[in-house]
Amino acid sequence: MKAIGRHIILEMWGCQNLDSVQTAEQALREMVDALDVNLLDLHVYPFSPVGVTGMAIVSESHLVIHTWPEHGYAAVDIFTCGAPREPQAAVDVLRRHYQPERVGVMEINRGQMDLPQHELATPTRLHPQQSRGSRTPAYSA
């Protein structure tokens, strides 16, 4: 199904370097390179007492990192519309900079289009008799 954008949601736990403005900036710049997207703007905001937010606005949408060093946790979003590379390239950059012990990834299609009518007209549900397990009735009429 056609969609306008891809949104990768990353949950990283057990991370290093979470309170570093430099790490966030460097990671964002390398993610931009890895995805081969066009950087328009990049800002990193340190918080008190700890934590940073890093934001890269790109022509293809945005990349954002929020860190909570007190939890060893970083939330990362990679939202791209028409990026030429697979998002995995950016995940590899994050793994290198933050060395997470655990990473959770979810991908959401953004701007998902309705199915075209001709696809809707094609029966896609399995007939009950073809369902998983192919159970045969135990009786016959």
Next chain:
Amino acid sequence: MKAIGRHIILEMWGCQNLDSVQTAEQALREMVDALDVNLLDLHVYPFSPVGVTGMAIVSESHLVIHTWPEHGYAAVDIFTCGAPREPQAAVDVLRRHYQPERVGVMEINRGQMDLPQHELATPTRLHPQQSRGSRTPAYSA
């Protein structure tokens, strides 16, 4: 279950005012007010030939609007950690400014903590005999 942040993902179709920098900026400012969060930075980027990206960095995380006027579509993310108000307040602002014909909303807990041990120890699965439909075996031993 405890989580660090709330992430509201909005899909808005059939929208008005999608190519307006002013609308994006005004909507973001009113969302910040509606959520009672602390604005750190706000930028709106117009694209050629059409479309805008608007980004508000707040102490509590971020708000972002991407628009595709050619599809009547806007993707909005409201990511907050510790916002005092319910996200619905921000959705109301968006409805007013963009007048979408259809809105899809999904909420994701970000930084979801593991269940505490005492919760894990409590059996929460239904016993098979209490499952939906409460089917009784057709035979007994």
